[in-house]
Amino acid sequence: MGSATKQRAVGLAAGLAMMAGAATISWSEAQAQTSVKIGYAISRTGPAAGGAAVTSIPNYELWVKEVNAAGGIKLGDKRVPIEVVQYDDRSSAEEAAKALERLINQDKVDFILPPWGTGLNLAVGPILNKAGYPHLASTAVTDRAPELAKRWPNSFWLLGTSADASKTLVELLVKLRGEGKIGDTVAMVSIADGFGIDLSAAARPALAAAKFKLAYDKTYPVGTQDLGPIVNEVKALNPDTFIAFSYPPDTIAITEQARISGFNPKVYYTGVGTAFPLFKGKFGANAEGVMGIGGWSGDSPAIKDYLARHKASAANGAEPDRWASAVTFASLQMLQQAIERVGKVDRAAVIKDLQTGSFDTVIGKVKFENNMPTNYWWVGQWQGGEFYGVAPSGNAGARQPILPKPAWKAQ
Amino acid sequence: MTNALLTGLVLGGMYALIAMGLTLQYGVARIMNLAYGEFLIGSAFASYLLFTGWAVNPLVGLVVVVPVSFVVSLLLYKIFLTPLVRRARTRDALEVDSILATFGLMFIVQGTLLTMFGGAYFSYSFLAIPVTLVGEVLAMNRLVAFALAVVLGTVLYLILTRTRIGTSIRAVAVDPNVAPLVAINVPQLSALAFAVGGALVAAAGVLISMFLTFSATSGVVFTMKALIVVVMGGIGNLMGCLVAGVLLGLSEALVATYIDPGLTIAVNFALFLGVLLVKPAGIFGRARQ
Numbered sequence: 001m002g003s004a005t006k007q008r009a010v011g012l013a014a015g016l017a018m019m020a021g022a023a024t025i026s027w028s029e030a031q032a033q034t035s036v037k038i039g040y041a042i043s044r045t046g047p048a049a050g051g052a053a054v055t056s057i058p059n060y061e062l063w064v065k066e067v068n069a070a071g072g073i074k075l076g077d078k079r080v081p082i083e084v085v086q087y088d089d090r091s092s093a094e095e096a097a098k099a100l101e102r103l104i105n106q107d108k109v110d111f112i113l114p115p116w117g118t119g120l121n122l123a124v125g126p127i128l129n130k131a132g133y134p135h136l137a138s139t140a141v142t143d144r145a146p147e148l149a150k151r152w153p154n155s156f157w158l159l160g161t162s163a164d165a166s167k168t169l170v171e172l173l174v175k176l177r178g179e180g181k182i183g184d185t186v187a188m189v190s191i192a193d194g195f196g197i198d199l200s201a202a203a204r205p206a207l208a209a210a211k212f213k214l215a216y217d218k219t220y221p222v223g224t225q226d227l228g229p230i231v232n233e234v235k236a237l238n239p240d241t242f243i244a245f246s247y248p249p250d251t252i253a254i255t256e257q258a259r260i261s262g263f264n265p266k267v268y269y270t271g272v273g274t275a276f277p278l279f280k281g282k283f284g285a286n287a288e289g290v291m292g293i294g295g296w297s298g299d300s301p302a303i304k305d306y307l308a309r310h311k312a313s314a315a316n317g318a319e320p321d322r323w324a325s326a327v328t329f330a331s332l333q334m335l336q337q338a339i340e341r342v343g344k345v346d347r348a349a350v351i352k353d354l355q356t357g358s359f360d361t362v363i364g365k366v367k368f369e370n371n372m373p374t375n376y377w378w379v380g381q382w383q384g385g386e387f388y389g390v391a392p393s394g395n396a397g398a399r400q401p402i403l404p405k406p407a408w409k410a411q
Numbered sequence: 412m413t414n415a416l417l418t419g420l421v422l423g424g425m426y427a428l429i430a431m432g433l434t435l436q437y438g439v440a441r442i443m444n445l446a447y448g449e450f451l452i453g454s455a456f457a458s459y460l461l462f463t464g465w466a467v468n469p470l471v472g473l474v475v476v477v478p479v480s481f482v483v484s485l486l487l488y489k490i491f492l493t494p495l496v497r498r499a500r501t502r503d504a505l506e507v508d509s510i511l512a513t514f515g516l517m518f519i520v521q522g523t524l525l526t527m528f529g530g531a532y533f534s535y536s537f538l539a540i541p542v543t544l545v546g547e548v549l550a551m552n553r554l555v556a557f558a559l560a561v562v563l564g565t566v567l568y569l570i571l572t573r574t575r576i577g578t579s580i581r582a583v584a585v586d587p588n589v590a591p592l593v594a595i596n597v598p599q600l601s602a603l604a605f606a607v608g609g610a611l612v613a614a615a616g617v618l619i620s621m622f623l624t625f626s627a628t629s630g631v632v633f634t635m636k637a638l639i640v641v642v643m644g645g646i647g648n649l650m651g652c653l654v655a656g657v658l659l660g661l662s663e664a665l666v667a668t669y670i671d672p673g674l675t676i677a678v679n680f681a682l683f684l685g686v687l688l689v690k691p692a693g694i695f696g697r698a699r700q
Contacts, residue, residue, distance in 0.1 A: 045521065049530030050626045057529075192673055220672040223632055225425070225623065226660075228418045228549075229667035248532050249624040256622070260541045260550045273532075278624075282534050315529060410540065 033345060035083040036073045038064070039109030041099030043116055046091025050248060052116035054276055055139055055324045058314040060113055063332040065313060074340045085109055093123035100124050104131045110345045111335065118142050118194055129154050134338075134351045136331040139324045141165065143198060149371035154351045156368060158327050160376045162195070165293060166202035168378035172391040172401070173241060173267065174210050181403045182240040182266045187216035189230055189254075190245035195272065199245040215239050220250070227253045228261075235263040248273030251292070252282060259286060259408040266404035267291060275380055275387050277319035287382040289405035294323020295380025295389030296363065297397025306362040322380060322387035330361035364396065414547045415668040416661070421549065421557045423660020427653045428560035428618065429633055430640035431567065432611030438647020439584045439604035441502050442492060445513040447612060447637055448630030449520035454480060454616025455625050456524060459533055469537055470555070473617050477610045484609025488602045491516070496598065502587060517630070524627035534624040556618035563614060564653055567607075571649060580604055584647035585697070639679070643686050645696025654694055658682065 040060060043052040064082050071079035085107045089096035096115050103109045104127075112133045114121055121140035128135040129152035138158045142148070145157035176182045186207055190196035196219065207214055215237045220230060227250060234242060235258075242265040244254050251273035258268065273279060274292020283290075296303055306329060310320045320326060337360070338353040339345070358367040366373055377389035381401050388399040429451065436444045444450075457476045461467035467475075495512055499505035538552040571577035582590045583600050590597055619625075640659065644651025662682055663675045686694060 044530060045525060045628050047628070049525075049628050050532045053530035053626075054532075189672075218672050220667070221676045224667075224672065224675060226418060226422045226664070228422075229415060229664050230672050232414055232418075233668060249629075252532075252534050252624045256536075256539060256550070260539065261548050262541065276532075278532055278534060282536055318531070 033075055033080055035080050036075070036111065036339070036345065037083045037085060037107065037109040038111050038113060039085040039087075039103035039107055040113035041087040041089040041096050041103065041115060042113075043091040043120070044088035046089075048089075048091035048115075048117050048120065051139070051272070054278075054318075054321050056113075056116040056328055058310060058318060058320065059325055059328045059332065062310055062313040063329060063336075066309070067336060073336055074343075075345075076343045089115055089120065091120075093120060096120050096124050097127055100127050104133070111339070111347070111350075113332070114138060114140075122148075125152055125155055128152075132347050132351075134335065134347060134354055136335060136354075138328040138331040141195065141198070143202070145372060146370060153355070153371065156331070156354060156371045158331055158373055159324060160372065160378075162198035163202040164376065165378050166199050166206050168376075168391050169243070169269065170203065170206040170210050170212075172379055172393075173207075173212065175393070176267065176401070176403060177212075184211070184213045185215045185237070185239040186212045186241040186243060187234040187237055187239040187265075188214060188243045188245070189216070189234070190219050191222060191247050191250060191271075192219040193222050193247070195247070196245040199271070203243065203245070212241075222247070224250065228257050230254070231257040231261055231263055235261050239265055241265060241267040242269065244270045246271040246273070248276060248278070252279065255279075255283060255290065259283075262408065264405060264407050268405045269293075269379070274382075275322035277321065280382065280385065280387075286408055288384070289381065289402050291379055291381045291390070291401070291405075292387070293378065293380070294321070295377035295387060295391075296322050296326050297377075297395070298322070298386040298388040298399075300364070300397055302362045302364070323377065326363050330359075330363045330366060333361045334359040334366060413545055415664045417544060417547050417549060418668075419661035419664030420657065421553050421660070422664060423657030424557040424560040425553070425619065425656075426636060426640050426659050427564065427656025428556065428615045429612075430637040430644070430652045430656055431560075431564060431649065432608035432615065433634075433637040434608075434641045434644070434647055434649060434652045435580075435604045435611065436608035437641055439580055440488070440601040440608070441505050441587075442488075442509040442605055443506050443513065444516075444608075445510060445634060446517040446520050446630075447513075448632065448634035449517050449524070450480065450484075450609060450612045450630075451616040451619070451633045452625055452627065452630040453520060453524060454613040455620035455623075456528060456533070456627075457613075458617040458620045459535055462535055462537060469617050469621055473614060476617050477613050480613030481606050481610040485602060485606035487516075487609070488605040492605070493598075493602075496601070521627060521630065528627050530627060532624050532626045535620070537621045539622070550622060552621040556621065559614070559618060563611065564649065567611075568649055576600075576603075639683050643683050643693055645690075645693030648693070648695040651693055651695030655686075 042056055043049045064084055068081045072081040087099040089099055103112055114137050116139050118140040121137040135155040141159045141162050143161045143163050145161050148155055149157055190200035216234050246254060251270045269291040271293050275294040280287050311317045338350045341353050342349040375395055379391035380387045381390050383402055389395060390399050390401045433447050436442050454476050458469045458472045461472040462469055495508045499508055538555060540551045541548045542551045542554055571581055579595045580600055582595055583597055587597050640652055640655045644655035659679055662678050666675050666678045
């Protein structure tokens with residue numbers, strides 16, 4: 001029997017069974033949950049599409065595929081499949097808000113997965129809070145996270161705060177300076193957009209407090225097409241440490257330019273995109289020693305297994321990014337475990353369980369404190385083809401950073 | 412100083428290259444092609460596929476992508492845009508209609524690219540090797556793109572100014588109402604100009620894909636840039652296109668080096684506004700009677 005016919009036969013049988021059953025079983029049982037409806041609005045188009053396509057969408061799809069292959073989400077003593085309703089938020093806060101209203105009021109979904117990026121997560125926060133849906137913001141970095149977690153008790157901020165990101169980077173630099181591996185001079189550039197502004201604003205006082213000499217500190221606008229002048233000027237200053245709080249296209253462009261100009265500081269750190277498979281694909285052996293935001297415990301069996309499953313599931317065998325991808329997948333595992341422990345679609349109880357429970361995920365055991373995880377990876381480094389977390393050094397699986405960064409090779 | 416000048420010149424060449432096709436499509440055929448950037452990205456993807464899938468050198472890829480884009484643009488004009496041209500009573504009306512039609516086209520092309528490639532960023536390395544020029548280090552791929560932009564610009568300029576067909580094209584750009592009086596076939600030349608514009612944007616897309624990271628949705632940035640260069644240089648004027656492109660590139664590099672990289676886009680727009688205030692028709696544009 002072909003799979004389509006088989007499906008039809010199963011559907012028919014189920015339909016008959018339901019009709020027969022309707023006469024005998026009580027109304028409430030007939031209305032029982034036959035699926036868990038999961039909705040999301042994600043940036044399929046617009047400026048956020050690049051990030052969503054790497055970090056969010058493949059993980060949402062992998063999770064749904066795996067859960068349904070295992071029979072679905074366990075509610076009480078039976079398993080029900082996940083049914084997905086999705087929209088394109090076109091990278092716009094208004095569209096995201098509209099789509100979410102629709103998911104809640106018209107599609108009546110049971111749970112909602114978050115959009116990609118800090119801006120959109122902040123935009124949909126109030127809607128999810130008002131409607132009482134859990135909001136697992138797995139791709140947002142904001143200094144207001146602790147405050148937001150208090151204001152919206154349904155929201156969980158899995159990537160932490162930018163102040164923490166900058167602080168951890170500076171702590172690492174202090175440690176490296178203490179070991180005599182780097183000197184005092186730092187050059188910093190940042191993109192004039194949410195993430196770049198936040199991180200550089202947090203890094204400036206942290207660097208000053210640690211008595212680093214900030215030799216260069218400039219921002220550049222989104223859409224800058226040639227970062228050559230910046231890299232050349234920084235190169236002339238010959239800093240020990242170079243920090244770029246950049247977005248994926250400029251992370252690539254700055255690194256390309258640094259390689260071409262032969263700018264090879266002891267610490268070379270770039271922003272979002274460094275942990276992307278694109279980075280490794282483009283720079284190959286030249287990625288070695290490059291530091292960037294994020295990281296994961298690359299040696300853990302759970303991560304290795306996740307990497308293999310992601311590659312097998314995603315289009316063209318795409319790899320996940322080495323930071324928020326695994327966190328995103330972990331947040332979905334947490335959602336599933338919370339629903340299964342509650343045993344029914346009771347959103348308030350699920351939120352409660354997320355706040356208090358402990359979860360087994362691909363990134364290890366996670367337990368929220370004040371709606372935020374207690375462990376983050378803030379600095380990673382490409383070492384032998386894998387982007388390992390190097391700071392905070394206290395995290396399980398942290399690697400020693402390789403310093404100084406090896407010289408760029410001719411490609 | 413040398414470095415800023417060289418970087419600015421190379422960047423300016425890239426801007427001129429991006430805008431050359433649009434100046435023909437908009438200036439001669441009067442089609443305000445809002446899907447222009449999408450065609451650029453489409454060619455970038457074609458080049459990416461050729462390079463990563465079959466290891467075809469992007470410079471060789473030009474030989475494939477450019478003629479294909481010429482034919483596609485020609486068909487597009489003949490099938491999709493000719494009804495608009497026939498219907499439009501004046502050229503201004505055609506401009507408005509073409510804006511609406513190509514706005515829709517933009518979504519079709521973008522949607523197709525999104526289904527094929529997804530929203531992720533793409534980038535590959537080709538000729539990303541340092542070259543020393545007058546003591547300054549530049550990327551080989553940018554220099555090659557610049558050199559080809561110069562070659563394409565020169566050839567096009569010579570064709571437009573030295574050949575009979577080029578003179579006719581310029582006549583259409585200047586006054587399409589009078590051109591038929593001297594036996595110029597305006598519809599045919601418009602189609603030709605549109606198709607050559609399509610070939611040029613494909614060349615730009617292939618060359619740019621060698622050094623810029625792109626995604627299926629990044630076309631609009633290029634449409635904007637091309638539009639600024641075209642309007643600033645004088646619509647339909649190739650020389651204006653080159654001058655405006657280089658001006659923008661130089662100002663960007665000089666401002667980034669000597670003042671603040673944060674101001675580059677502001678200075679670009681200030682320059683644009685400044686030119687339009689002094690010469691509303693653009694640097695080389697002629698005011699309409």
